[in-house]
Amino acid sequence: MPKELWKGNEAIxxxxxxxxxxxxxxxxITPQTEVLEYLSRRMPELxxxxxxxxxxxxxxxxxxxxxxxxxxxxxSSSSPGVSLMMEGxxxxxxxxxxxxxxxxxRGGPGLGNIAPAQGDYNQAVHGGGHxxxxxxxxxxxxxxxxxxxxxxxxxxxEKYRAICMLILDGPVGQxxxxxxxxxxxxxxxxNWDWATDGKMxxxxxxxxxxxxxxxxxxxxMNLRLLHRWRAIQENEVRYKEYFLDDAEIVVIGFGTAxxxxxxxxxxxxxxxxxxxxxxxxxxxxxxxxxIDELAGRVGAFLVTEMNSGQMLEDVRLSVRNRVPVEFYGxxxxxxxxxxxILNEIKRMTASKLSVDANPxxxxxxxxxxx
Amino acid sequence: xxKEVIISGFGGQGxxxxxxxxAYAAMDTGKQVTWIPSYGPEMRGGTANCTVVIADHEIGxxxxxxxxxxxxxxxxxxxxxxxxxxxxxxxxxxxxxxxxAAQREDIHVLMIPCNEIAEEIGDKKLMNMVAVGxxxxxLHEVTLKDIEKALGNHLPVRxxxxxxxxxxxxxxxxxxxxxxWDKVPA
Numbered sequence: 001m002p003k004e005l006w007k008g009n010e011a012i013x014x015x016x017x018x019x020x021x022x023x024x025x026x027x028x029i030t031p032q033t034e035v036l037e038y039l040s041r042r043m044p045e046l047x048x049x050x051x052x053x054x055x056x057x058x059x060x061x062x063x064x065x066x067x068x069x070x071x072x073x074x075x076s077s078s079s080p081g082v083s084l085m086m087e088g089x090x091x092x093x094x095x096x097x098x099x100x101x102x103x104x105x106r107g108g109p110g111l112g113n114i115a116p117a118q119g120d121y122n123q124a125v126h127g128g129g130h131x132x133x134x135x136x137x138x139x140x141x142x143x144x145x146x147x148x149x150x151x152x153x154x155x156x157x158e159k160y161r162a163i164c165m166l167i168l169d170g171p172v173g174q175x176x177x178x179x180x181x182x183x184x185x186x187x188x189x190x191n192w193d194w195a196t197d198g199k200m201x202x203x204x205x206x207x208x209x210x211x212x213x214x215x216x217x218x219x220x221m222n223l224r225l226l227h228r229w230r231a232i233q234e235n236e237v238r239y240k241e242y243f244l245d246d247a248e249i250v251v252i253g254f255g256t257a258x259x260x261x262x263x264x265x266x267x268x269x270x271x272x273x274x275x276x277x278x279x280x281x282x283x284x285x286x287x288x289x290x291i292d293e294l295a296g297r298v299g300a301f302l303v304t305e306m307n308s309g310q311m312l313e314d315v316r317l318s319v320r321n322r323v324p325v326e327f328y329g330x331x332x333x334x335x336x337x338x339x340x341i342l343n344e345i346k347r348m349t350a351s352k353l354s355v356d357a358n359p360x361x362x363x364x365x366x367x368x369x370x
Numbered sequence: 371x372x373k374e375v376i377i378s379g380f381g382g383q384g385x386x387x388x389x390x391x392x393a394y395a396a397m398d399t400g401k402q403v404t405w406i407p408s409y410g411p412e413m414r415g416g417t418a419n420c421t422v423v424i425a426d427h428e429i430g431x432x433x434x435x436x437x438x439x440x441x442x443x444x445x446x447x448x449x450x451x452x453x454x455x456x457x458x459x460x461x462x463x464x465x466x467x468x469x470x471a472a473q474r475e476d477i478h479v480l481m482i483p484c485n486e487i488a489e490e491i492g493d494k495k496l497m498n499m500v501a502v503g504x505x506x507x508x509l510h511e512v513t514l515k516d517i518e519k520a521l522g523n524h525l526p527v528r529x530x531x532x533x534x535x536x537x538x539x540x541x542x543x544x545x546x547x548x549x550x551w552d553k554v555p556a
Contacts, residue, residue, distance in 0.1 A: 005405070007525075146553055176390065176405040176431050178397040256432075262431030339433040 003178040008143045008168065009364035011035035011179055012102060014270035015150040017042055018184045022071040023049035025062035025149040027081060031170045032104035035076040052169035056081040060088030060101075067097035068208045070195030071155050072187075076102035076138055079120050080111060082128075085096065089163060090129025094210025095362050096225070100150075100158035102166045107333030115333025116170030118255060121275070124167050125284040134229050135163040136236065139254040143177035145281070151182055156236060158190065160228050166179040167283070169256045169306060171335065229285075238281040238292060243269060247276030249348055250294055253304040254280045255337060261304050264341035275345055300324045300353050303339070304341055307331055311359045316359075324353035327363045371426045373511055374434040377501075378419035378451060379464070381444025384498030388441065389420035391502060392526055394520035396424040404432040413422050417446050424511060439509055441501045443467060443484065452477075460508035462501055462547070480504060480550045487542050496539035503543025507551060 008015070013035045015345040016024075021248040024043055026036040036052065053059035059075050065074040077085065082103045092099050105120045107113040117135070124137045136156050146168065153164040189197075189337035196206050212218035242262060244250065258279035265277045279295070280287050295301075300323050303312045309327045319325050329345045330336045375392060379385045387462035389405050407420045421437075423429050438459035442448040444467045452474055455461055459476040466485030482504045484497040506514055518537050523531065 002399060005390070005403075059397055134543060169404055171432055174406060178403060258512075259429070260431040262428070266430065334431055337433065338431050339435060 003180050006143050006147070006179045006181075007034060007176045008146050008152070008173040009104065010038045010167070011143050011147050011175075012150045012183075013042065014181060014292060015037035015147040016072075016074050016100070017021070017046065017048075018182050020072045020185050020187045021074055021154075021342050022046065023066040023073045024067070024075065025051045025053050025059040025073075026075050026077065027053050027056050027059050029078045029081045030074050031106060031116075031173050032078040032081075034173070035102060035104075037280055056084035057088065060085035060092075061220060062088070063099050063101075066329050067092060068095065068195065069197045070189060070192040072100075072158075073159045074100040074102070076104070077119075078104045078114075079108050079197070082120065082123070086123075086129040088254060089135070090131050090133065090162070091210045093129065093161055093225070094131060094136065094221070096161045096221075098154075098161055098164070099210065100153045100157055100166070100365060102150075104168045104170065107331075113333045114170070116306065116335050117333050118167075118169050118257060118306040119308075119310070119331065119333065120167060121283065121307060122259045124165050125286070125310075127202050133163075133225055134284060135165050136160070136232060137165045137167055138238075139167050139283065141279060141281075141285045142172065143175060143257050144179040144180075146172055147163045147179055147181060148251050149281070151178045154218070156232075162228065163195070164234070170333075171256045171286060171294050175193070177297055187225050212345045217341035220268045226338060233285040233358055236282060237285050237287050237289065239287040240279045241283060241290075241360075242277040242279070244278065245275035246274055246295070247356070248274040248299045249276075249302060249345060250298050250300075251277045251302045251304060251341065252280070252291070253312070254279070254283055254311065257304050257305075257306050261341050263280060263338035264326070264345060267338060268345045273349055274316050280311075283314075286314045286318075288314075288318040292316060292320075295322045298323065300326065300348055302341075302344055302348060303359070304330065304336065304344070305329045306335065309363070311328055321355045324357070326353065326357050327358050327359040329363065371424075371511060372429070373424045373439065374437050374511065375422045375439040375441070375442070375505065376419055376434070376451060377422070377441040377498075378417065378439045378447035379441075380446060381418045382397070383418075383443045384495065385443065386420050387499045388498040389422045391499075391517060392422045392424070392505075394524045396422075397514040399512070399516050399522060403424060404427050404429050406432045406515075413502060417444070418540060419447070422449075439505060440533070441505055443501060444496070445469065450480075460505075462504045462508075462514050464497065464501060466497070478545050478554070482505070482543060482546055482550070484543070487546065488539060491535055491538050491542065493535055496535060498502050499536050499539035499545075500543035503540035503545075504547035506540075506544050507547035514540055
């Protein structure tokens with residue numbers, strides 16, 4: 001297919017359609033609304049289901065119901081809307097049905113603003129809903145990646161009967177870039193042995209529920225999820241490396257923060273600083289192994305995020321105090337410019353770094369001087 | 371190679387489309403490109419801007435702090451971006467909408483009467499294309515021909531009858547800018 005100029009949000013919508021999306025339920029919220037708007041036109045055109053629900057709660061429970069029938073189903077929202085969906089997300093996880101959810105993150109907490117942010121990392125990666133479950137979380141940084149990961153998210157959700165969430169920050173949703181769409185796939189409903197799609201008098205009755213009144217049965221279910229999670233960790237880690245071969249400092253950032261860091265890393269390289277970039281594409285499962293490996297051969301890490309250092313904790317878990325980890329973040333909807341990250345890289349080359357310092361405290365002290 | 375352009379003006383001046391035309395031309399000639407709008411409440415009636423980054427490698431930041439190339443279609447945009455420009459950069463100003471001269475001496479400022487030129491062609495909505503034409507005099511990676519082709523390739527069929535006047539607006543803007551460059555002492 002030839003490249004076309006696609007806006008991130010609309011590209012996700014079209015990619016989902018081409019991946020066989022049969023039902024979409026959502027509620028408008030900036031900066032995500034184009035996903036819903038696009039599908040409100042496209043889905044009826046194809047005879048597929050589109051519902052603008054009465055609220056995010058309604059939307060996620062409609063997703064839950066449709067997911068039980070085994071069709072490809074999706075919702076999308078932005079930070080405050082995703083918070084509203086958390087109960088439903090936990091129920092979907094507890095029922096072990098596949099669903100795809102897109103969060104185009106904005107500034108927060110609370111109503112916040114509509115500017116780009118990555119403050120929902122912890123909510124997506126480490127929890128959100130109640131109970132023991134872990135969603136697969138993908139973090140595209142470009143429109144092409146958003147397309148590819150949307151298609152992948154349906155495959156992963158079905159393969160592991162899990163929730164697959166795409167977290168984007170505003171720029172990825174709002175930006176236009178040349179990108180290639182996959183071919184339109186005809187809808188092929190898999191013959192799932194769990195789907196409640198009507199027994200038509202031909203088979204045993206199936207029941208899907210997240211209720212396990214017997215704790216032993218609930219624990220069995222928890223173990224099932226964990227074993228699946230172990231397989232996900234084993235097979236599904238994705239990331240992109242830039243200039244890592246001879247790097248002495250490694251910057252780690254996802255989404256837009258990762259892109260901004262790439263510009264800074266290029267500028268630092270032009271000045272002769274041996275710095276590389278690791279951009280996680282799956283933030284859950286987290287690329288612990290490569291960071292563990294890098295910690296054995298590089299001098300220091302710089303984590304850069306559009307939040308107060310949420311992924312920072314996962315990086316520190318992989319580095320285990322072997323080398324210093326520094327942090328630079330912007331919050332509230334502020335997107336860092338490359339020169340800010342370049343300054344951090346230069347500061348790190350010029351000063352003596354310690355593994356004992358708390359990177360967030362040190363960053364906060366530096367921020368206070370700005 | 372990497373070039374960054376900011377186009378800024380009132381909502382309704384064709385700011386976003388002006389940037390998209392550049393993005394299409396860059397894409398069609400095999401370059402990497404990002405186009406990103408300001409998407410805040412300002413889209414509803416106030417000032418609007420978009421940033422276009424054109425490169426021959428994977429583009430990092432889609433936003434730029436100190437742009438080398440800016441089109442300012444109104445006075446608030448002129449006021450906002452003149453101080454932010456990279457030294458040595460080129461600022462295209464829509465002279466029809468400003469009432470002051472440039473203050474900086476370390477950037478090139480081209481004053482282009484975009485509204486008047488567009489009105490001479492017969493459609494004042496073409497002022498954004500006049501400005502894009504003028505910009506090309508300082509953005510050599512994208513040619514007038516590239517933009518014309520891109521418009522032909524990507525303009526919806528129902529708008530194809532507007533092509534000749536768009537081409538004229540681009541050429542007039544480019545020509546006017548070239549004459550301004552000729553006045554710059556070598």
